[in-house]
Amino acid sequence: MKLFHLVTVVLLVFTLSACGGGNSASAIAPAPVPICTASAATPVTISGTITYDFVPNDPATGGLNYAATVAKPARGVDVQAIDGNNSAVCMSSTNASGLYQLQVPANTTVAVRALAKMSKTGAPSWTFRVIDNTSGGAQWSMQGPASSSGATAQTRNLHAASGWGGAGYTGNRTAAPFAILDDVYDGVTLMLSVAPNTQFTPLNLNWSPQNSKLTPFNLATGSIGTTFFNGSGIYILGDADVDTDEFDKHVIIHEFGHYIESNFSRSDSIGGSHAGGEHLDLRLAFGEGFGNAFSAMASNDPVYSDSKGVNQALGSPFDVSVASWTNPGWFSEGSIHHILYQTYTSPSLGFKSIFDVLSAKEKNTPALTSIFSFITALKANNPGQIPAIDTLVNAQGIDSNNMDAYGTNETHNGGLTVGALLIYTIIAPGGTVSSLCTTATYGQNNKLGNNRFLRLQVAAAGTRTVTVTGDSFSYPLIDIYSIGSDVAHNYNTGTTKSINYNFAQGDYIIEITDASLTLPDFAERYGLVTRTGQSCLTVNVTN
DSSP states (O other): OOOOBTTBOOBOEEEEESOOOOOOOOSSSOSOOOEESSOOSSEEEEEEEEEEEEOOBOTTTOSBOGGGOEEEEOTTOEEEEEOTTSOEEEEEEOOTTSEEEEEEETTOEEEEEEESEEEEOSSSBEEEEEEEGGGTTEEBEEEOOOEEOOSSOEEEEEEEOOOBOSSSBOSOOTHHHHHHHHHHHHHHHHHHHHOTTOBOOOEEEEEOTTOBSOSSOBTTTTBOSSOEEOSSEEEEOEETTTEEOTTOHHHHHHHHHHHHHHHHSOOOOOOOOOOTTSOBOHHHHHHHHHHHHHHHHHHTOOEEOOOBSGGGOBOOOEETTOOOOSSOSTTOHHHHHHHHHHHHHOTTSHHHHHHHHHHTHHHHOSSOSSHHHHHHHHHHHOGGGHHHHHHHHHTTTOOOTTOOTTOTTOOOOTTOSSSSSSSEEEEOTTOEEEEEEEEOTTOSSSBTTSSEEEEEEESSOEEEEEEEEOOTTOOEEEEEEETTEEEEEEOOSSSEEEEEEEEOSEEEEEEEEEHHHHOHHHHHHTTOOOOOSEEEEEEEEEO
C-alpha cells in the first residue's frame, strides 16, 4: 500500500471554501508569516488548516481504538504553494491550530502541499523530517489539486486520513507521518519550556508501511527489528496487523527522548532488548527509564501504551507514575522512570531540574551514566530538596543516603551474590583485582551481572597496560572509558587480553565481560564454547 511522496502525487482530502479564520500563537510555531519566492504586483492570500487523523490508544488494553479517531491540527509543519513546474513559489508553516497562510501571484495555477517536516532557522532552530527509508529517503507529504489562485483570498484545507476501512487498512495511511511529527512537536515544546533558544541537531524519522520486525536488519527494505534510535535517526515500525507505532505517541516520544539524551546530555546505554521488571545493566536501565519518563512528560500522560497484533488491538500499558514495580532497584527501568517522572511532577523540581543535570553534570561525569550519577547531581543542585529526593529514591530499593556517582554505598544486589556489588571495583595503577565474576543469571547481552566495572584513578599521566585473564574457556573483552567515550578496547581472540594505553590524568572506567558466558551471538560467531553459571576474571594494571 503506497503512501504519498514528493515524487508521487496522490490526491488527498481537500476542500475549498470561502473565507477562513484567524491565527493563534504557539511556543514553537508562531502565527505564520508568508515567505514568498515569486514577486507579484497583485498577490493573493491562500490560507487554511492542515489536519490529520489521530487514532488514540485504548487506556485499558493499550491497543488502538479506531472508533475514537479524531482530527488533530498538524502543528508546525512546512507548507508550500506549488506551481505548474512542481516548484515551491511560496512557503510557510502552520501554527498551533494547524493554520497556514501563503501569498501567491493572482490568477496563477498553484497547489498546496504540506510536508511531514518541521523546520526553523535562528534561535531556536530545528529540522525534523519524516521520510521513507524503503524509498531512498523520500519526504512524506500530502498535496491538494492545482487550481487558480484567483483574484481574492481563498481557503484550502488539507486533511491526512488514517486509511482505516473498518476492519483493516484500505486506503493510503497518510496520517501516519503527520502523527509521528506531531509527537516530536510535543517533545520540542517540553525542551523549549526550559531552554528556549535550543539549537536542535537535524533528525530524520524513518517510517514506512514496510518497516517490520523482520531480521536480519536491512533498513533500506524495512527489516528494522523494532522501533529504535541509532544515534543519527529514528526508525519506526509500520507493519499492519503485526506491530505499528505511528499512533503510539509514547513510543515515538520515547525514541525522541533518546535523541535528546544523546544530543544534549550523554547516554552510555548499551541497548538491546529490555522490559520494566528485568534486572538490567545500569546504563540500559537509566536510558530506557529516561525514555519512558520523557514520553510521559512531553505527552502529559503517564500511561505508556504500545499497540500491536491484529488490527493493532493488543498492548500492555503501564503507568510510570505508579510506585510499585516488579524487581525495583538501580537496575530497573521501571524504578528509573518512576523516579524521573515524580521529579518532573514535583513543584520544587520539575523538568528544568532534570535538564540542568542532564546537560551539565550527567554529560560530564567520569562514571557511567546511571541513576547514581543522576541523583548525585540532582541533590547537589537542589540541596533543599534532598530529604524528598532521598525518600523517593529509597522507596525504589536504592540507597540514596550518602550516594555518589559510582553507587559506592549501594547495598542492594538484586539477588546476586556475585556480579552486582561492588558496582565499581577500585583498581590502582600497579594493582590487581582477582576473581571479578560475571554472571548470566538474569539473561545475556545487557542484563545485571553481565558486565563488571572497575574505577581507575590516574594521578600522573603515562602509558599503562590493562590485562584481563580468564580460564581456558574464557573469552574476556575489555573496554576503557573516559567521560563516556570508549578510548580503547580489545575484542581479539584469546583467554588473556591486554591494552596498552597512554592515560592522561583523571578517572577512567574499565569494563570487562566474558563473551563465552554473556554474549551468545559473539560466542557463536567465533565458535566459542558457551558456558553457563559464572566466569571469574583477573584484572591487572601495570605501570
